[in-house]
Amino acid sequence: MRSKSLIAILMSFSLAACAGGGGGFGGYSLVQPKARAVANGKMTVTPPRPWNRVPRSYYDIAEEENWTLNGPILDSIGFIAALKDGKAIVRQRRKEDRQVPVFRSNMTPPEIVSMIESLYRIRGGAAEFAMTGLKPATFLGRQGYQLDYDYLDQNEIKRRGRSYGAVIHGRLYLMLLDATRMHYFEHALPDFETMARGAVLRS
Amino acid sequence: MSLEISRRALLAGGGCLCCAGLTGMAQARIAPSAMTPLIGPGYKPLETDEKGLWSQYERIEQDIAGSNLLIKDPKLVAYLGGLAGRVGGPAARDLRVYLAHIPEFNAFMAPTGFMVVFSGLLTRMRNEAQLAGVIAHEAGHFLRKHQIRAWRDVRRKTDAFTMLGMGLGGLSAAGGGFAGIGDLYQLAQFGTIFSLAQYGRDLEKEADATGLRLISEAGYSPIEMSNTWSQLIAEIEASAAMRKKRPFRGTSLLASHPAPADRMADLRASAVEIQASGRSYDAGRDRYLSIIAPHKAMLLDDQVKLNDPGASLYIIQNLAKDGWSGTLRYYEAEIWRLKGKGKGADEARAVQGYAAAVQMPDAPAEAWRAHGYSLLKSGQAEPGKRALARYLAMKPAASDAAMVRYSMAQ
Amino acid sequence: MSRLPLILAVSASLVAGGCVSTQQVADVQFSPPEGDYSLIVMRPDVTVGSVTMGGLTEPRADWTETSRANLIAALKAQQAGRGGRTMILETRAQAGANAELVADLERLHNAVGASIQLHKYLGQDLPTKRRQGIDWTLGEDAVRFGRSTGYDYALFMYAEDSFASTGRVLLGVLGTAGCFVGFCAPMQGGRQLAYASLVDLKSGDVVWFNVLQSQLGDIRKPEGATQMIERLLGRMKAGREVRKAAS
Numbered sequence: 001m002r003s004k005s006l007i008a009i010l011m012s013f014s015l016a017a018c019a020g021g022g023g024g025f026g027g028y029s030l031v032q033p034k035a036r037a038v039a040n041g042k043m044t045v046t047p048p049r050p051w052n053r054v055p056r057s058y059y060d061i062a063e064e065e066n067w068t069l070n071g072p073i074l075d076s077i078g079f080i081a082a083l084k085d086g087k088a089i090v091r092q093r094r095k096e097d098r099q100v101p102v103f104r105s106n107m108t109p110p111e112i113v114s115m116i117e118s119l120y121r122i123r124g125g126a127a128e129f130a131m132t133g134l135k136p137a138t139f140l141g142r143q144g145y146q147l148d149y150d151y152l153d154q155n156e157i158k159r160r161g162r163s164y165g166a167v168i169h170g171r172l173y174l175m176l177l178d179a180t181r182m183h184y185f186e187h188a189l190p191d192f193e194t195m196a197r198g199a200v201l202r203s
Numbered sequence: 204m205s206l207e208i209s210r211r212a213l214l215a216g217g218g219c220l221c222c223a224g225l226t227g228m229a230q231a232r233i234a235p236s237a238m239t240p241l242i243g244p245g246y247k248p249l250e251t252d253e254k255g256l257w258s259q260y261e262r263i264e265q266d267i268a269g270s271n272l273l274i275k276d277p278k279l280v281a282y283l284g285g286l287a288g289r290v291g292g293p294a295a296r297d298l299r300v301y302l303a304h305i306p307e308f309n310a311f312m313a314p315t316g317f318m319v320v321f322s323g324l325l326t327r328m329r330n331e332a333q334l335a336g337v338i339a340h341e342a343g344h345f346l347r348k349h350q351i352r353a354w355r356d357v358r359r360k361t362d363a364f365t366m367l368g369m370g371l372g373g374l375s376a377a378g379g380g381f382a383g384i385g386d387l388y389q390l391a392q393f394g395t396i397f398s399l400a401q402y403g404r405d406l407e408k409e410a411d412a413t414g415l416r417l418i419s420e421a422g423y424s425p426i427e428m429s430n431t432w433s434q435l436i437a438e439i440e441a442s443a444a445m446r447k448k449r450p451f452r453g454t455s456l457l458a459s460h461p462a463p464a465d466r467m468a469d470l471r472a473s474a475v476e477i478q479a480s481g482r483s484y485d486a487g488r489d490r491y492l493s494i495i496a497p498h499k500a501m502l503l504d505d506q507v508k509l510n511d512p513g514a515s516l517y518i519i520q521n522l523a524k525d526g527w528s529g530t531l532r533y534y535e536a537e538i539w540r541l542k543g544k545g546k547g548a549d550e551a552r553a554v555q556g557y558a559a560a561v562q563m564p565d566a567p568a569e570a571w572r573a574h575g576y577s578l579l580k581s582g583q584a585e586p587g588k589r590a591l592a593r594y595l596a597m598k599p600a601a602s603d604a605a606m607v608r609y610s611m612a613q
Numbered sequence: 614m615s616r617l618p619l620i621l622a623v624s625a626s627l628v629a630g631g632c633v634s635t636q637q638v639a640d641v642q643f644s645p646p647e648g649d650y651s652l653i654v655m656r657p658d659v660t661v662g663s664v665t666m667g668g669l670t671e672p673r674a675d676w677t678e679t680s681r682a683n684l685i686a687a688l689k690a691q692q693a694g695r696g697g698r699t700m701i702l703e704t705r706a707q708a709g710a711n712a713e714l715v716a717d718l719e720r721l722h723n724a725v726g727a728s729i730q731l732h733k734y735l736g737q738d739l740p741t742k743r744r745q746g747i748d749w750t751l752g753e754d755a756v757r758f759g760r761s762t763g764y765d766y767a768l769f770m771y772a773e774d775s776f777a778s779t780g781r782v783l784l785g786v787l788g789t790a791g792c793f794v795g796f797c798a799p800m801q802g803g804r805q806l807a808y809a810s811l812v813d814l815k816s817g818d819v820v821w822f823n824v825l826q827s828q829l830g831d832i833r834k835p836e837g838a839t840q841m842i843e844r845l846l847g848r849m850k851a852g853r854e855v856r857k858a859a860s
Contacts, residue, residue, distance in 0.1 A: 027737065028739050029740065051741065052741050070739070071731060071739060073731070074724055074749075095446050095447075097514070098511045099510050101510060108579075109610075113603075114541070118510055118541065121505075122509055127304050134603035134605070135603075135609070136606060145606065152272065156270060158717065183750065183752025183817075184752070187752070255676075269712070271716075271720075
């Protein structure tokens with residue numbers, strides 16, 4: 001989930017640079033504009049134009065993958081596929097004072113929203129997270145949700161997000177677009193919408 | 204995460220309550236009456252290094268004034284300004300107070316006379332005297348010129364570190380030492396030198412004593428300052444107990460921070476002496492509660508959504524000493540829901556909590572929504588739909604209205 | 614306020630020899646503005662301090678104010694020499710546009726500037742970005758800002774400079790400072806760090822970006838400030854396509 005603060009992202013990359021490797025975590029790779037399996041291969045998505053795959057970070061879970069157009073500070077799309085009951089959407093220690101709630105198969109959409117909001121408030125340092133819309137929607141051909149939200153990040157930059165998701169056979173699948181409210185959200189939205197509508201489950 | 208550098212984190216390594224004040228710390232107690240302000244109204248710096256700091260913080264204040272994270276509610280801001288005016292001593296007219304929308308128990312005083320109070324403080328205060336005590340403590344740092352003293356002290360210490368070849372890593376991590384950063388999160392993390400608990404034993408005691416003097420002269424009940432500490436200690440212990448671990452320890456920042464139990468004991472002893480004068484004091488509870496009332500839901504929302512159940516439960520139960528309400532019941536239930544992971548005893552407590560919340564006249568709309576969904580989950584379709592309908596009636600323009608209607612139609 | 618110094622603070626240690634280095638990137642179609650153009654310089658962010666032995670930088674009001682004045686004067690002179698109309702902002706309100714718009718643009722630029730640093734200077738290349746040129750924008754709100762203020766270009770500028778205190782210089786001479794039990798911290802006597810970012814307000818795009826790192830030069834003196842401005846802005850090169858067409 002690309003909800004880390006500017007500082008955290010910059011520090012992690014600058015530390016990588018310090019360690020002598022320009023792309024310490026493996027670097028960004030090109031995503032071609034054709035059908036592609038994402039997030040552990042459990043979902044297929046077709047980007048309408050080339051995107052960049054973000055190198056994996058320590059906080060990523062196995063079931064996730066992240067892409068960006070202009071750099072994750074400005075925009076990012078996160079994919080989560082086949083997340084099991086009882087697992088969290090972010091890597092965290094068991095004894096953390098503040099914990100992002102884990103996913104449960106019997107979660108209602110408002111509870112999934114609450115889990116995403118907690119992720120932002122606890123790990124993203126978001127202040128003033130506001131859900132601006134939640135409605136039923138189809139995702140991967142199943143009944144799911146569309147969530148829209150606005151928030152302020154740790155650098156006081158106004159940001160916006162949209163997520164489509166569904167629980168299928170007890171597992172969580174979702175896509176999430178997170179970008180600056182100025183320019184970058186609207187800029188990435190058409191691609192995000194196309195990809196969400198065309199996303200397909202892989203068995 | 205930067206928010207963790209807060210008073211609670213700094214405090215938490217300070218030791219247990221049972222060690223409170225039994226070791227004859229009273230001799231080291233500073234008498235409030237000895238705390239004379241070192242600056243007067245309209246103070247401006249004369250020495251070079253202090254001028255440097257001043258200049259930096261003037262620009263920081265400009266940026267803070269333009270911050271997206273400020274709560275600008277005029278009544279609340281005026282209220283805080285009024286408190287600073289009452290307990291600011293000679294600086295009463297010079298102090299500026301900004302309220303930041305950050306759910307941490309923290310406040311800091313800049314060397315130029317502006318103070319930032321974090322909204323998490325308002326969540327926890329039980330009365331006006333407690334809040335005035337925090338403001339007066341911070342004003343004490345300003346009136347006794349602690350900031351520049353602390354800066355010079357840190358500078359001396361870091362020179363010493365270099366000679367030993369240690370400490371560079373930690374210091375350079377603090378943004379290379381430049382104080383030229385204006386946003387509130389960064390300031391909370393990197394500006395901890397001026398944050399609530401970062402001055403070293405003697406200076407903290409001075410600020411405590413100065414604060415006590417200021418609030419008692421203003422007619423506030425002096426015992427409330429030590430109560431603030433005992434509440435915070437209890438909160439930290441509750442948080443750790445819930446996670447089945449010892450209270451958080453060990454950032455290097457703790458090195459200069461005196462044991463909170465000592466300070467609590469000193470504050471209590473001094474308060475008792477002051478109150479022995481026979482003058483009557485006021486805690487200002489009703490006034491505080493009515494000012495905070497319109498913001499209570501937002502403050503609790505911010506706190507509860509951090510999912511630190513031990514701390515949040517302590518806070519709510521503390522607030523409930525003034526009486527339970529629909530809002531408090533709802534947020535208590537939310538704590539159990541977030542902790543409970545969707546099943547078991549915790550989830551059951553959440554369900555009960557929502558049911559209790561909607562019994563109360565001031566139950567927020569969200570309580571009806573939560574109650575409705577828990578009824579639907581347990582197979583009670585008709586009562587569930589009625590509860591959701593109640594939510595929609597209370598909040599027809601709710602952003603999730605479409606989803607709620609959909610759930611009702613299933 | 615900019616967070617960029619944090620990255621550069623690390624990469625600065627990798628600058629070998631401690632001399633002066635600048636690195637520009639520009640849009641391939643970029644031509645340096647000349648003739649009758651107007652430029653608004655967003656609040657220049659200047660900090661000058663003294664580096665203590667322990668590596669802390671102590672801000673100095675007198676140095677900062679002097680340096681800021683020098684840089685602004687140098688900017689004015691340099692722009693006058695180019696024939697354009699320049700306004701240098703001291704406060705957000707001076708821009709003549711909505712103050713919140715100005716604040717939001719500053720913050721967006723922090724993010725964009727940081728992204729340019731990361732993905733152009735620190736090796737985290739984005740495969741979809743052209744190898745040559747800059748491909749970042751501040752978007753429609755920058756265009757709106759340009760229309761309401763009447764300026765063609767906006768320049769964002771940051772400069773920090775620091776000078777070693779006596780104690781620090783001594784340690785450097787001893788040569789042992791910073792190395793202890795296998796950990797060697799970069800020993801920096803003092804360093805100059807500046808960046809400038811030019812935004813075309815007709816499109817909102819960042820058309821030119823330059824980073825300056827140096828261990829020489831003193832912006833507390835007018836000559837030093839003139840030199841920094843010259844290094845940062847004076848040698849603005851055209852973009853690749855324009856240079857090719859010209860040769």
